[in-house]
Amino acid sequence: MAELFDQHLHNVTVHFERAEEYPAGQGPLKTYIIEAHDLNGDSPSHAGTKAVLGNLEQRFSFQVEPTNDPTLVTLAKGDARYFVDFLNPRFWVVHTTANIDPAEEYLKDLVRRSWNLDYAWLPSQVLGHLRRGRRFLGFNVEFDQELFISEGASEEIREQAAVFKTRYRGNLGEELIKSLSSDAFSRDLCLSAVKYSISDSASGAYIKNELNASGRIMATGNSISLHLGAVNHLVNIYAQMIQTLENELSLAFVHGDGGDELQGYPLTLRLSEPVLDFPGFVDEVLSCREQTRLWGVVSHEERDFVRAEVVDLHSASRLRLDFTPKHVVVYLFRGSCGNSVARLLRIIQEHLDPTVYFELERPTVFDQCKEA
Amino acid sequence: MQRSLIPVNAICAFCKKIPPWPTVLFEHGYRVAGIDHPVLIPPAFVVKPDVITLSRKSNCALLWECKSGGNLEVDQFNRYRQFLDFVTAKDIQRVTGIQFPDPETAHIQVAYCFLQEAIPRVLELFGSEQRIPVVSLGQTTRSDAGDFHDEALNQAFRAGFTTPPIEQVPWLVVADSQTTDGELALYLLPTVVTLMVRQTERASIDDLLTQTFLDWQCVSPETRRTLKDKATRVLKDVCEAEFKDHARYCKPGERHHDVTIEVVSELMGQEASAQTRGLQKLAEQVKSAAKRLDEGRPYIPPPPPTEQWSLRFPTSD
Numbered sequence: 001m002a003e004l005f006d007q008h009l010h011n012v013t014v015h016f017e018r019a020e021e022y023p024a025g026q027g028p029l030k031t032y033i034i035e036a037h038d039l040n041g042d043s044p045s046h047a048g049t050k051a052v053l054g055n056l057e058q059r060f061s062f063q064v065e066p067t068n069d070p071t072l073v074t075l076a077k078g079d080a081r082y083f084v085d086f087l088n089p090r091f092w093v094v095h096t097t098a099n100i101d102p103a104e105e106y107l108k109d110l111v112r113r114s115w116n117l118d119y120a121w122l123p124s125q126v127l128g129h130l131r132r133g134r135r136f137l138g139f140n141v142e143f144d145q146e147l148f149i150s151e152g153a154s155e156e157i158r159e160q161a162a163v164f165k166t167r168y169r170g171n172l173g174e175e176l177i178k179s180l181s182s183d184a185f186s187r188d189l190c191l192s193a194v195k196y197s198i199s200d201s202a203s204g205a206y207i208k209n210e211l212n213a214s215g216r217i218m219a220t221g222n223s224i225s226l227h228l229g230a231v232n233h234l235v236n237i238y239a240q241m242i243q244t245l246e247n248e249l250s251l252a253f254v255h256g257d258g259g260d261e262l263q264g265y266p267l268t269l270r271l272s273e274p275v276l277d278f279p280g281f282v283d284e285v286l287s288c289r290e291q292t293r294l295w296g297v298v299s300h301e302e303r304d305f306v307r308a309e310v311v312d313l314h315s316a317s318r319l320r321l322d323f324t325p326k327h328v329v330v331y332l333f334r335g336s337c338g339n340s341v342a343r344l345l346r347i348i349q350e351h352l353d354p355t356v357y358f359e360l361e362r363p364t365v366f367d368q369c370k371e372a
Numbered sequence: 373m374q375r376s377l378i379p380v381n382a383i384c385a386f387c388k389k390i391p392p393w394p395t396v397l398f399e400h401g402y403r404v405a406g407i408d409h410p411v412l413i414p415p416a417f418v419v420k421p422d423v424i425t426l427s428r429k430s431n432c433a434l435l436w437e438c439k440s441g442g443n444l445e446v447d448q449f450n451r452y453r454q455f456l457d458f459v460t461a462k463d464i465q466r467v468t469g470i471q472f473p474d475p476e477t478a479h480i481q482v483a484y485c486f487l488q489e490a491i492p493r494v495l496e497l498f499g500s501e502q503r504i505p506v507v508s509l510g511q512t513t514r515s516d517a518g519d520f521h522d523e524a525l526n527q528a529f530r531a532g533f534t535t536p537p538i539e540q541v542p543w544l545v546v547a548d549s550q551t552t553d554g555e556l557a558l559y560l561l562p563t564v565v566t567l568m569v570r571q572t573e574r575a576s577i578d579d580l581l582t583q584t585f586l587d588w589q590c591v592s593p594e595t596r597r598t599l600k601d602k603a604t605r606v607l608k609d610v611c612e613a614e615f616k617d618h619a620r621y622c623k624p625g626e627r628h629h630d631v632t633i634e635v636v637s638e639l640m641g642q643e644a645s646a647q648t649r650g651l652q653k654l655a656e657q658v659k660s661a662a663k664r665l666d667e668g669r670p671y672i673p674p675p676p677p678t679e680q681w682s683l684r685f686p687t688s689d
Contacts, residue, residue: 040570040572041570112644115569115570115571115640116570251544251586252586252589253404253407253544253586253587253589253590254589254590255469255589255590257469257471258405258469258470258471259405259406259424259426259468259469259470259471260404260405260406260407260424260470260590261403261404261405262384262387262388262403262404262544265388265389265390266390266542266544268390268391268392270391286655287648287652288647288648288651288652288655289648295562295565295569295651295654295655296562296655297558297561297562297655297658297659298659299373299555299558299559300373300539302539305537305539305540307373307543309558309559309562310562311562311565311566311569313569313651316566316567316569316570317566318562318563318566318583318584320543322540322542322543324540327391327392329390329542331542331543331544333583333586334586335583359391361389
């Protein structure tokens with residue numbers, strides 16, 4: 001696989017912005033992170049992953065072919081061919097050089113219709129962190145508060161909803177981000193992608209990556225090793241994030257030798273400004289629609305407070321959410337999936353408040369990503 | 373929302389760091405160490421503190437009796453007075469399994485936690501000369517009578533502290549033996565929905581309860597039995613009514629020795645927009661099932677269809 005992609009990188013020169021124009025096999029190399037569970041909902045093993053892949057073959061008419069590497073298979077459908085690396089069976093790494101439109105369409109269908117698969121959901125702060133120490137080549141911002149405005153909201157509320165979408169390419173990314181972060185725009189500055197390059201001056205090897213918020217890395221350059229190194233770094237950080245959320249937050253009263261113990265804690269996501277349209281926000285979060293994909297039933301409701309019993313449709317996990325106009329409290333049940341919390345945070349960042357972040361009791365990977 | 377569970381959850385929350393909720397017990401070293409443990413007072417009285425909090429630093433356990441104030445039982449308070457004369461820390465360790473750092477020198481103390489609205493009546497019934505501290509839970513939470521032996525904690529409760537709206541208390545213990553069928557449905561049915569999403573074939577009632585209630589492992593066998601009976605009743609009813617297209621209630625049989633819920637839903641196989649609409653409808657159905665059960669309207673199966681007489685025109689003469 002590495003040789004194939006190395007050859008690909010040497011043979012094609014691409015612009016990420018025009019990725020959809022390249023024919024199959026001529027576009028940028030694209031690598032996706034997919035979070036997976038076994039068919040019974042547990043964290044998967046290598047054997048369990050093979051069962052999941054078999055299930056995908058059956059349900060989506062993908063052709064699954066083994067390779068010499070026992071933790072690497074190819075999936076093919078139409079013109080699109082993917083290499084699926086499940087060395088870490090919880091976080092698959094999926095590579096393809098297919099044209100971006102069909103490649104993403106098939107993958108999107110796969111994830112949307114599989115309760116045990118989901119994308120990675122990178123907070124804006126983590127995207128910012130992952131370009132540090134690398135040559136910064138640009139960034140995308142996507143912030144749109146309109147998603148959480150209900151149809152019946154007043155014109156006054158509609159007018160207040162901020163939308164900020166921009167794309168910057170060039171050498172002044174650092175200065176521009178610093179400038180935007182220090183003024184009123186910081187409230188709307190939600191990074192949705194970062195572009196950077198990594199190079200080794202001794203060998204002349206280099207790679208340019210564009211990493212987006214759902215864990216997709218597009219690559220062009222001349223070194224597959226540098227690309228795989230960047231992917232590996234991302235997977236490790238993301239796995240650490242999700243495991244931290246599950247280890248820290250997962251709630252249960254546990255009966256042990258020393259008595260009962262309340263393990264885990266509900267996580268409070270504090271908003272910097274009250275929500276513009278509180279009912280609209282709650283309705284959309286519990287709408288079952290993309291991207292939130294949360295099913296919920298309200299168990300208690302007051303003017304500025306809603307409590308809901310929730311099911312994440314991407315992992316069949318049980319959650320409880322408390323909403324107020326100033327904060328959201330997330331209860332992650334024992335055995336539930338940390339990716340549900342990461343997705344909710346990302347969606348709140350994109351559509352409500354990019355400054356919201358994980359504030360856990362102890363210093364964790366999230367603090368490192370924020371402060372580095 | 374079951375108001376009687378607000379004080380139970382407030383005590384649990386005080387033992388944790390859950391902003392913006394106060395951390396008064398956490399700061400003084402107390403952690404939740406027991407939930408719903410019955411304790412026998414010789415010869416034959418039983419008390420069941422809702423929460424036991426233990427500070428390993430001060431080698432002291434607080435046994436909290438939590439009440440909304442809806443039904444005050446004088447008998448129960450008298451039992452707690454006797455409790456202090458008979459029960460020691462070592463007894464508590466033996467009965468509940470809670471381990472004190474040094475059982476010989478350990479202290480135990482009973483404390484009450486009431487919603488603020490009940491306090492005037494509590495003080496009227498029991499007077500302010502209490503051996504047992506009475507904490508009133510409201511906009512400002514404070515102890516209104518009695519003293520905690522732990523001096524630092526006593527000062528904190530005596531001074532009082534601002535508390536967010538009590539209805540917003542972190543909701544960790546969501547059911548007890550008093551929980552209504554409707555309320556139980558609101559917590560239990562979402563767990564049935566997880567089975568539909570996973571397209572799991574079936575699950576036992578015990579599995580569903582374990583996945584629904586965070587404290588299932590810790591509550592007393594009596595509470596567990598009561599909740600299981602209610603859950604069985606609720607699931608049987610809802611599977612015949614609102615969930616009839618999605619789940620089936622299966623009596624114990626040769627293959628399954630316990631009642632199971634079998635998933636028959638085809639919801640997750642539908643195309644995107646039909647699936648979203650179906651799931652939204654399911655949320656409405658959970659709400660209407662809960663409302664119906666709380667109004668005491670169990671599902672009544674329709675009468676079997678009666679044989680129809682075919683219409684005959686009168687014969688003309």
